[in-house]
Amino acid sequence: xxxxxxxxxxxxxxxxxxxxxxxxxxxxxxxxxxxxxxxxxxxxxxxxxxxxxxxxxxxxxxxxxxxxxxxxxxxxxxxxxxxxxxxxxxxxxxxxxxxxxxxxxxxxxxxxxxxxxxxxxxxxxxxxxxxxxxxxxxxxxxxxxxxxxxxxxxxxxxxxxxxxxxxxxxxxxxxxxxxxxxxxxxxxxxxxxxxxxxxxxxxxxxxxxxxxxxxxxxxxxxxxxxxxxxxxxxxxxxxxxxxxxxxxxxxxxxxxxxxxxxxxxxxxxxxxxxxxxxxxxxxxxxxxxxxxxxxxxxxxxxxxxxxxxxxxxxxxxxxxxxxxxxxxxxxxxxxxxxxxxxxxxxxxxxxxxxxxxxxxxxxxxxxxxxxxxxxxxxxxx
Amino acid sequence: xxxxxxxxxxxxxxxxxxxxxxxxxxxxxxxxxxxxxxxxxxxxxxxxxxxxxxxxxxxxxxxxxxxxxxxxxxxxxxxxxxxx
Numbered sequence: 001x002x003x004x005x006x007x008x009x010x011x012x013x014x015x016x017x018x019x020x021x022x023x024x025x026x027x028x029x030x031x032x033x034x035x036x037x038x039x040x041x042x043x044x045x046x047x048x049x050x051x052x053x054x055x056x057x058x059x060x061x062x063x064x065x066x067x068x069x070x071x072x073x074x075x076x077x078x079x080x081x082x083x084x085x086x087x088x089x090x091x092x093x094x095x096x097x098x099x100x101x102x103x104x105x106x107x108x109x110x111x112x113x114x115x116x117x118x119x120x121x122x123x124x125x126x127x128x129x130x131x132x133x134x135x136x137x138x139x140x141x142x143x144x145x146x147x148x149x150x151x152x153x154x155x156x157x158x159x160x161x162x163x164x165x166x167x168x169x170x171x172x173x174x175x176x177x178x179x180x181x182x183x184x185x186x187x188x189x190x191x192x193x194x195x196x197x198x199x200x201x202x203x204x205x206x207x208x209x210x211x212x213x214x215x216x217x218x219x220x221x222x223x224x225x226x227x228x229x230x231x232x233x234x235x236x237x238x239x240x241x242x243x244x245x246x247x248x249x250x251x252x253x254x255x256x257x258x259x260x261x262x263x264x265x266x267x268x269x270x271x272x273x274x275x276x277x278x279x280x281x282x283x284x285x286x287x288x289x290x291x292x293x294x295x296x297x298x299x300x301x302x303x304x305x306x307x308x309x310x311x312x313x314x315x316x317x318x319x320x321x322x323x324x325x326x327x328x329x330x331x332x333x334x335x336x337x338x339x340x341x342x343x344x345x346x347x348x349x350x351x352x353x354x355x356x357x358x359x360x361x362x363x364x365x366x367x368x369x370x371x372x373x374x375x376x377x378x379x380x381x
Numbered sequence: 382x383x384x385x386x387x388x389x390x391x392x393x394x395x396x397x398x399x400x401x402x403x404x405x406x407x408x409x410x411x412x413x414x415x416x417x418x419x420x421x422x423x424x425x426x427x428x429x430x431x432x433x434x435x436x437x438x439x440x441x442x443x444x445x446x447x448x449x450x451x452x453x454x455x456x457x458x459x460x461x462x463x464x465x
Contacts, residue, residue, distance in 0.1 A: 055461070058461060058462050132393070136393055140398065140401070144401065144402055144405055147402075147406070148405050148406055148409035148410060149409070151406070151410050152409055152410045152413040152414075153413075155410055155413060155414045155417065156413050156414070156416075156417040159414060159417035159418050159420075159421055160417050160420055160421055162421065162424075163420060163421055163424045164424075167420070167423075167424055168420060171416075171420040171423070172420070175416050178450075178454070182454070182457050185458075185461055186457075186461050189461050189462075255413070255416070256413050259409065259412050259413050259416070260409040260410075260413065262457065263405060263408040263409035263412055264401075264405045264409055266408075266456075266457055266460045266461070267401060267404045267405045267408055267409075267460075268401045268405065269460060270460045270463070271397055271400050271401050271404065272397065273394070273397050273398070273401050275401075
């Protein structure tokens with residue numbers, strides 16, 4: 001059924017999600033690189049943004065699905081997609097404000113599940129898929145990453161123990177830049193592909209293109225640009241948490257964390273069990289802290305992060321369900337506009353609050369004193 | 382005659398999980414080790430006070446490490462593009 005207005009809203013929401021995905025997940029690729037000084041903050045996010053575009057254009061095969069294996073694809077409608085996106089965007093912005101690295105992909109799944117529950121009830125959700133594709137990988141990802149990165153850190157320190165600090169630092173920083181680049185390309189490929197899939201699904205559902213059509217070029221370009229723009233804006237609050245809030249990183253542990261993350265993500269993807277980039281990256285950073293003598297892990301911060309992971313699906317799901325209910329209340333078109341305005345309002349309020357306690361490129365590397373917001377008295381501007 | 386009951390998909394595919402764990406450990410630790418050894422080899426190759434044989438060994442180590450790193454990057458790109 002053609003509804004161009006709703007289609008435009010869904011495409012807009014998908015690109016907005018892609019944008020929030022960009023700034024939310026930047027930290028996974030660049031946080032250790034920035035924390036150790038391998039690259040300056042702005043340079044790091046620019047570098048990552050460019051490679052995200054490269055990665056997005058490598059996404060040649062796109063499936064016109066959303067949360068496949070999680071919800072019944074035959075029951076997915078444009079209002080369900082829009083509700084899911086609204087839930088995911090809202091959760092991304094909330095967790096960004098608190099500087100909590102959480103999975104954008106899980107937020108999208110949660111939002112769609114919530115919207116589907118509101119739309120079709122429990123029969124629309126594939127509970128087995130949620131456990132097998134979300135919960136189990138969600139538990140495995142950080143554990144594997146902690147183990148790999150922890151051992152890698154020990155090996156690296158031992159292998160380079162006789163090199164002078166200066167030479168080791170330079171070499172490791174070069175390695176960090178390479179690993180960061182690989183992660184940026186991988187993230188650009190994986191996550192831009194998801195958004196392309198959502199938009200393609202919307203186009204097919206609206207009858208704009210047929211189910212066997214290839215992804216329109218404008219979809220690829222738009223998704224690539226949206227994600228790169230979000231990446232370049234830089235989710236500084238989350239970068240700060242991952243770079244300093246979990247443990248203190250040096251060039252050796254930073255390299256070990258990033259290379260371990262890249263290895264785990266690519267390996268698991270290759271074997272058909274894709275793991276969350278965010279969970280793996282966070283686990284890797286924690287793993288290096290555990291393995292480094294004399295360096296502590298800030299378990300309180302880690303606990304807050306894990307808590308955010310645990311409630312991502314239900315929280316995004318609640319918003320997704322409410323969004324769908326809102327759409328139903330005012331009709332498809334009017335409801336989508338109303339829901340969109342509410343999400344914009346929430347984002348505006350949160351953004352305005354964040355400006356009062358700003359974290360940006362100038363203070364992202366300030367010493368961590370148990371708080372996300374740097375000590376204001378240490379700032380010069 | 383009733384249709385056979387389909388075997389439900391297990392919640393945890395232990396075989397794949399084991400492969401992910403094993404391969405992640407091998408590749409993750411291996412890459413870091415290769416790079417770190419390469420740095421150590423480079424430092425050795427640059428030491429003017431070291432015997433020639435040792436410096437040559439260091440240069441070989443650098444070559445091996447650089448080749449391994451390049452192969453790893455190629456593998457990474459292959460994995461990424463294979464999905465696309």
